[in-house]
Amino acid sequence: MSLEFQQEQKRLDSVMETIEEEINRLEAETSRRKNEVVDIRKHFWDEVKVNTDTFDDYLETIIGLRQEAQALSVSQSSHRHASKRLSTLSRMQEVPYFGRIDFMEEGTSTPEQIYIGISTLRDSSGEDFLIYDWRAPVSSVYYDYQPGPAKYKTPEGVIEGILEKKWQYLTRGGVLQSMFDTSLTIGDEILQQVLGKGTDKQMHNIVATIQQEQNKIIRHDHGRLLIVHGAAGSGKTSAAMQRIAYLLYKYRERLNADQIILFSPNAMFSSYVSNVLPELGEENMQQVTFQEYLNRRLSKDFQVENPYEQLEYVLTATNTPSYRSRLASIRFKASTRFFEAIQLYRQSLELSGMLFKNITFRGKPIVTAQQIAERFYSHDTSLDFHNRLEKLKDWLIKNINEVQRIERTKSWVEEEIELLSDDEYHKARVYLAEKRGYKREAIADYEVEPEALAQLIVHQKLKPLRKRVRAFHFVDFKGTYKQLFADSLQINHWIEGETPEEWASICQATLEMLDEDKLFYEDATPFLLLKDLIQGFQTNSSIKHIVVDEAQDYSPFQFEFLRRLFPAASMTVLGDFNQAIFTHASETVDFNKLTSLYGSDQTEVINIARSYRSTKPIIEFTRRLVPNGEKIIPFERFGELPVLKQVADHVELHSSIASKVAGLRSLGLNSIAIICKSAEESISAYESLASINEIKLLKSNSIEYEQGVVVVPSYLSKGIEFDAVIIYDASEQVYGDESLRRVFYTACTRAMHYLQLYSVGKPSMFLQNVLREGFIQA
Numbered sequence: 001m002s003l004e005f006q007q008e009q010k011r012l013d014s015v016m017e018t019i020e021e022e023i024n025r026l027e028a029e030t031s032r033r034k035n036e037v038v039d040i041r042k043h044f045w046d047e048v049k050v051n052t053d054t055f056d057d058y059l060e061t062i063i064g065l066r067q068e069a070q071a072l073s074v075s076q077s078s079h080r081h082a083s084k085r086l087s088t089l090s091r092m093q094e095v096p097y098f099g100r101i102d103f104m105e106e107g108t109s110t111p112e113q114i115y116i117g118i119s120t121l122r123d124s125s126g127e128d129f130l131i132y133d134w135r136a137p138v139s140s141v142y143y144d145y146q147p148g149p150a151k152y153k154t155p156e157g158v159i160e161g162i163l164e165k166k167w168q169y170l171t172r173g174g175v176l177q178s179m180f181d182t183s184l185t186i187g188d189e190i191l192q193q194v195l196g197k198g199t200d201k202q203m204h205n206i207v208a209t210i211q212q213e214q215n216k217i218i219r220h221d222h223g224r225l226l227i228v229h230g231a232a233g234s235g236k237t238s239a240a241m242q243r244i245a246y247l248l249y250k251y252r253e254r255l256n257a258d259q260i261i262l263f264s265p266n267a268m269f270s271s272y273v274s275n276v277l278p279e280l281g282e283e284n285m286q287q288v289t290f291q292e293y294l295n296r297r298l299s300k301d302f303q304v305e306n307p308y309e310q311l312e313y314v315l316t317a318t319n320t321p322s323y324r325s326r327l328a329s330i331r332f333k334a335s336t337r338f339f340e341a342i343q344l345y346r347q348s349l350e351l352s353g354m355l356f357k358n359i360t361f362r363g364k365p366i367v368t369a370q371q372i373a374e375r376f377y378s379h380d381t382s383l384d385f386h387n388r389l390e391k392l393k394d395w396l397i398k399n400i401n402e403v404q405r406i407e408r409t410k411s412w413v414e415e416e417i418e419l420l421s422d423d424e425y426h427k428a429r430v431y432l433a434e435k436r437g438y439k440r441e442a443i444a445d446y447e448v449e450p451e452a453l454a455q456l457i458v459h460q461k462l463k464p465l466r467k468r469v470r471a472f473h474f475v476d477f478k479g480t481y482k483q484l485f486a487d488s489l490q491i492n493h494w495i496e497g498e499t500p501e502e503w504a505s506i507c508q509a510t511l512e513m514l515d516e517d518k519l520f521y522e523d524a525t526p527f528l529l530l531k532d533l534i535q536g537f538q539t540n541s542s543i544k545h546i547v548v549d550e551a552q553d554y555s556p557f558q559f560e561f562l563r564r565l566f567p568a569a570s571m572t573v574l575g576d577f578n579q580a581i582f583t584h585a586s587e588t589v590d591f592n593k594l595t596s597l598y599g600s601d602q603t604e605v606i607n608i609a610r611s612y613r614s615t616k617p618i619i620e621f622t623r624r625l626v627p628n629g630e631k632i633i634p635f636e637r638f639g640e641l642p643v644l645k646q647v648a649d650h651v652e653l654h655s656s657i658a659s660k661v662a663g664l665r666s667l668g669l670n671s672i673a674i675i676c677k678s679a680e681e682s683i684s685a686y687e688s689l690a691s692i693n694e695i696k697l698l699k700s701n702s703i704e705y706e707q708g709v710v711v712v713p714s715y716l717s718k719g720i721e722f723d724a725v726i727i728y729d730a731s732e733q734v735y736g737d738e739s740l741r742r743v744f745y746t747a748c749t750r751a752m753h754y755l756q757l758y759s760v761g762k763p764s765m766f767l768q769n770v771l772r773e774g775f776i777q778a
């Protein structure tokens with residue numbers, strides 16, 4: 001063992017001691033704070049004397065209350081902080097730091113040794129830093145430079161200097177396993193080791209091995225929109241997660257995890273990434289899928305198709321007569337042209353076209369839809385559209401009030417009164433007495449006035465109606481949206497240029513769905529847009545940052561919608577067009593259009609080319625499946641060539657897969673995915689492969705990323721990875737259409753260490769070149 005190594009272990013021992021001391025101190029503090037909180041809660045009312053006899057007494061009571069509440073809040077917040085720090089420190093007991101830079105700042109003569117870990121640690125005097133947080137300004141030198149001149153940004157300006165040495169450490173439980181001088185080692189030893197390991201149920205942080213191009217994404221800090229385009233496995237999701245941790249650190253005074261939303265593709269992905277931030281000592285951001293948002297807004301009125309149902313249709317219904325027109329519909333309704341058409345349509349509603357619903361009470365209309373429309377269009381149409389709707393609402397409420405006045409003398413009210421139970425009668429009595437100003441003890445003296453009771457009964461009956469009117473339920477949103485499709489020429493008023501050739505049948509299919517209170521996935525966002533343009537946007541200004549992962553799956557329409565929904569947020573958008581498997585994106589090849597969301601001066605685009613997930617032979621193979629794949633740079637990690645086995649029929653296929661799985665299991669591979677094109681193919685594969693021990697089927701409603709052997713449809717495997725991937729049937733029969741290239745690529749790029757393809761009969765045309773050039777072993 002070298003002297004240097006021994007010295008490093010000695011330093012590590014002393015750091016471990018400091019961590020331990022701090023843990024002991026914090027354990028005492030958390031338990032003290034906890035007792036404090038319990039105590040304040042228990043004696044809260046002993047400390048506050050409630051007296052409201054005079055104004056001064058009242059004031060004193062309020063002040064007392066406030067002081068106690070403040071004391072409680074201080075203790076709770078100290079307890080929370082101490083517990084959070086405690087959990088970070090216990091993680092640091094495992095790996096206190098992972099790197100070191102020796103940096104000589106300009107104007108000084110000795111380099112400072114800066115150790116980098118997941119969080120800052122000071123010595124017991126509190127003056128010297130034993131460890132710097134990986135997000136501290138100086139730590140960026142570790143990620144950005146090799147020994148030589150280096151600089152980093154601080155709030156006070158740029159610091160220049162010389163990076164003399166850079167070290168990587170591998171520690172376990174406070175014991176130094178190895179250390180590397182990175183100017184001497186070839187390649188990135190630790191990254192090699194990390195990537196060579198098996199998969200885990202959950203994604204891990206990458207702070208010890210962030211690469212320079214990823215660091216740019218993580219620390220990017222100007223403009224409203226950051227767009228990241230990167231190859232499969234280039235670390236987009238990882239960079240996004242560390243970026244959130246970075247933003248939470250940098251803006252800790254004014255940003256908390258609740259103000260950040262991650263839009264993820266599905267629940268399984270959400271669970272897969274949910275470990276990264278807690279591992280870094282941060283709380284998780286909010287996570288939603290776009291579908292969850294749509295359901296929250298629409299499911300009361302419609303059965304909304306989910307994106308996977310749409311995709312399943314696209315992948316399996318190729319021979320149905322309406323297939324072509326459905327595809328055209330999906331594309332068109334996702335376009336910015338359709339977004340603009342809806343905006344123009346809404347403008348046209350200022351003059352005519354709004355549809356309303358009758359407002360009825362006890363089966364009879366109070367105001368008919370026709371009367372509402374007449375009222376709406378008879379008033380000054382130059383007024384702002386929303387003000388007009390608000391005025392209309394006021395008018396309707398007045399009508400309801402008038403009905404209340406008339407109805408209270410009707411015989412049905414008397415009957416209702418007679419039918420009141422004792423309990424209901426008592427409640428009504430108390431309510432009316434209190435309204436008349438009777439105090440507690442005096443309520444018994446109150447004699448119920450029959451008119452007041454009648455009025456109360458009618459008021460209660462009309463309450464839901466008032467509520468519905470206030471929530472714009474008198475607008476017939478469905479009918480108004482339907483009008484866009486009622487006549488296939490109609491749309492020409494609001495759109496420039498051509499509509500799809502199949503527009504007439506698109507209109508018809510849309511109307512049929514709406515008549516059954518169903519919405520195609522491609523109609524859900526347009527419908528919501530129209531609704532919000534009419535009733536006013538339900539914006540959320542508390543959200544400060546949104547991250548959209550797998551962004552190639554979102555339509556330009558959806559991005560426009562998100563921008564409007566979160567007016568105070570900046571956005572990080574990450575994606576890969578080679579994995580754009582949704583039909584609406586199949587003709588888009590980059591994110592250029594997104595620049596118009598916030599304008600080019602607010603937008604930055606970063607491209608990352610190096611891919612880390614798979615071994616070099618797997619990347620050499622997968623990058624040849626897509627256009628421009630030559631730009632993808634594999635990380636130098638060795639492994640076996642992907643293998644293609646052609647089988648005669650499904651019987652041979654299933655027995656080959658079963659023995660392959662057994663072989664892979666015996667090699668110790670933890671997660672093995674049998675990836676099929678669609679859910680339909682997955683179900684049949686799963687049934688045929690049932691003899692494989694503990695095999696599981698992943699479905700679109702699966703909420704956890706499962707280890708072990710799984711059968712999964714291509715589109716659900718997005719964003720996640722497996723030790724070994726088996727492509728169930730890569731034949732021409734299954735992947736014979738050019739439109740499936742990206743689906744096929746996405747499936748193959750899920751493999752970390754091992755990729756095996758089967759083909760029942762002739763292999764897909766996607767494999768011809770790679771076979772000829774030897775990038776796959778036949």
Ligand SMILES: Nc1ncnc2c1ncn2[C@@H]1O[C@H](COP(=O)(O)OP(=O)(O)OP(=O)(O)O)[C@@H](O)[C@H]1O
Pocket residue numbers: 191194195204206209210211214230231232233234235236237238239576612613718719720721749
């Ligand atoms: N700097 C890094 N250090 C260690 N591991 C890394 C690094 N960058 C990426 N990885 C690993 O590479 C794999 C792929 O990363 P990630 O899932 O973030 O990529 P992606 O670009 O989002 O992929 P895809 O688009 O295919 O879903 C993960 O296992 C991740 O941990």
